Amino acid sequence: MFTKATEYALRATIYIAQKGSEVAKLGIDEIAVAIDSPRSFTAKILQLLSRDNHIISSVRGPNGGFYLTEKAKSLPISCIIQAMGEEEMLEKCVLGLKQCSETQPCPMHLQFKPIRKQLKDMFSNKTIREFAAEIKDGVIFICNR
Amino acid sequence: MFTKATEYALRATIYIAQKGSEVAKLGIDEIAVAIDSPRSFTAKILQLLSRDNHIISSVRGPNGGFYLTEKAKSLPISCIIQAMGEEEMLEKCVLGLKQCSETQPCPMHLQFKPIRKQLKDMFSNKTIREFAAEIKDGVIFICNR
DNA sequence: ATAATAAAGGATAGTTTTGCCCTTATTTAT
DNA sequence: ATAAATAAGGGCAAAACTATCCTTTATTAT
Numbered sequence: 001m002f003t004k005a006t007e008y009a010l011r012a013t014i015y016i017a018q019k020g021s022e023v024a025k026l027g028i029d030e031i032a033v034a035i036d037s038p039r040s041f042t043a044k045i046l047q048l049l050s051r052d053n054h055i056i057s058s059v060r061g062p063n064g065g066f067y068l069t070e071k072a073k074s075l076p077i078s079c080i081i082q083a084m085g086e087e088e089m090l091e092k093c094v095l096g097l098k099q100c101s102e103t104q105p106c107p108m109h110l111q112f113k114p115i116r117k118q119l120k121d122m123f124s125n126k127t128i129r130e131f132a133a134e135i136k137d138g139v140i141f142i143c144n145r
Numbered sequence: 146m147f148t149k150a151t152e153y154a155l156r157a158t159i160y161i162a163q164k165g166s167e168v169a170k171l172g173i174d175e176i177a178v179a180i181d182s183p184r185s186f187t188a189k190i191l192q193l194l195s196r197d198n199h200i201i202s203s204v205r206g207p208n209g210g211f212y213l214t215e216k217a218k219s220l221p222i223s224c225i226i227q228a229m230g231e232e233e234m235l236e237k238c239v240l241g242l243k244q245c246s247e248t249q250p251c252p253m254h255l256q257f258k259p260i261r262k263q264l265k266d267m268f269s270n271k272t273i274r275e276f277a278a279e280i281k282d283g284v285i286f287i288c289n290r
Numbered sequence: 291a292t293a294a295t296a297a298a299g300g301a302t303a304g305t306t307t308t309g310c311c312c313t314t315a316t317t318t319a320t
Numbered sequence: 321a322t323a324a325a326t327a328a329g330g331g332c333a334a335a336a337c338t339a340t341c342c343t344t345t346a347t348t349a350t
Contacts, residue, residue: 001146001234004338007241014240014252027296036242041339047298060297061347089146095159096152097181104286107159107276111267118260122253131252141249149308172326186309192328205327206317291350298345307336315328320321 006084009045011035013080016056017068017132025058025065045084053083055128073129081123090120151229154190156180158225161201162213162277170203170210190229198228200273218274226268235265 002010015035020026028046032039046066050056055075058066081087093100093109100106147155160180165171173191177184191211195201200220203211226232238245238254245251 001237001239002241004241011240011242025296029296038339040341043297044299044339051298058297059347060295060345062295062349064296064347066297092146094146095156096147096149097156099286106286108267111271115260115263115267118263122256122260126256141244141251174326183309185311188327189309189329196328203327204317205315205325207319207325209317209326211327293348293350295348296346298343300343301341303338303340305336305338307334309334310332311330312332313328313330316326318323318325320323 002081002086002089003084005041005045006081006086008035008037008042009049009080009084010077011037012042012046013049013056013068013128014132016066017073017128020065020067022057022067022069025063025067027065031066049080049083053079055079055083068128073132074127076124076127077131078120078123080128090116090123147226147231147234148229150186150190151226151231153180153182153187154194154225154229155222156182157187157191158194158201158213158273159277161211162218162273165210165212167202167212167214170208170212172210176211194225194228198224200224200228213273218277219272221269221272222276223265223268225273235261235268 012031012035015031016026019034028039028043031037031046032042035042046056046058050058050066055068055072056066057069057072058064078087078090081089093106094112095106095108097106100109102109157176157180160176161171164179173184173188176182176191177187180187191201191203195203195211200213200217201211202214202217203209223232223235226234238251239257240251240253242251245254247254
């Protein structure tokens with residue numbers, strides 16, 4: 001569904017939103033272990049999400065690390081998908097046809113239409129905070145510890 | 146959603162099912178132009194679908210080409226996805242977590258569950274014939290000619 | 291000030307996917 | 321039989337994606 005990079009981006013962001021805060025930032029080592037992702041690759045992704053997209057906040061030096069502001073936690077999950085450059089996934093024709101549209105639909109267009117809508121709703125109506133919160137509610141998990 | 150290879154596989158198969166027959170086989174050149182795909186790459190894919198998976202039939206030599214038997218047209222679209230090795234797409238955790246399951250769901254698991262079901266239904270309940278047929282019914286298209 | 295810590299950034303390597311070319315094998319038509 | 325047509329198949333190149341390593345910069349604590 002998503003690339004590895006986007007999967008790591010989603011996992012890392014949700015994990016940081018849940019476990020971190022401005023006064024308890026999380027280091028890249030902890031994050032990578034927790035979400036089971038390659039350390040340096042994940043670092044690059046977090047860099048992108050903080051430098052270019054301001055979804056994640058970061059501070060260097062001792063006691064530095066990553067965290068999300070309360071404002072950032074209110075962003076919809078689709079922001080992360082967008083930041084990773086995969087927003088077209090939610091628009092693209094299932095068969096990859098450029099010309100596919102409402103007026104010139106591919107054979108799967110109609111069938112897929114309601115599914116696409118639900119996908120879009122799921123990603124744009126739910127915030128990072130909401131997905132992070134679910135982890136705390138007992139059963140739901142995201143990490144290794 | 147799918148890889149390029151699978152997109153081409155789906156487009157080519159649906160196109161062949163619609164335009165070809167045992168007595169009017171389609172050549173790789175026509176197919177590639179019609180579905181707007183790279184010729185040789187598409188040839189490899191058709192080879193895979195015919196040699197290993199018996200979804201497409203092929204004959205060499207003059208008047209040779211590709212076609213689908215009536216039996217093959219009755220196969221569900223999921224057969225093509227499976228043949229291309231992407232069947233896990235319909236099972237995999239959205240966040241790519243190996244441990245994600247009903248009893249240990251990731252934060253997106255519950256939200257995504259009904260969507261996954263609809264995707265699975267769409268691909269396993271509709272046949273190649275049905276998708277090919279829709280093309281003929283006026284509006285719906287798949288090709289460049 | 292200095293040293294230690296942790297992210298930022300650059301370079302590069304490995305892997306997979308996508309795409310192309312050329313030769314070979316098979317079938318048909320003459 | 322021979323030639324022509326057409327898929328099969330091998331090899332390789334380009335691009336994208338994934339991953340690692342090392343150096344630099346910023347921050348904090350002493």
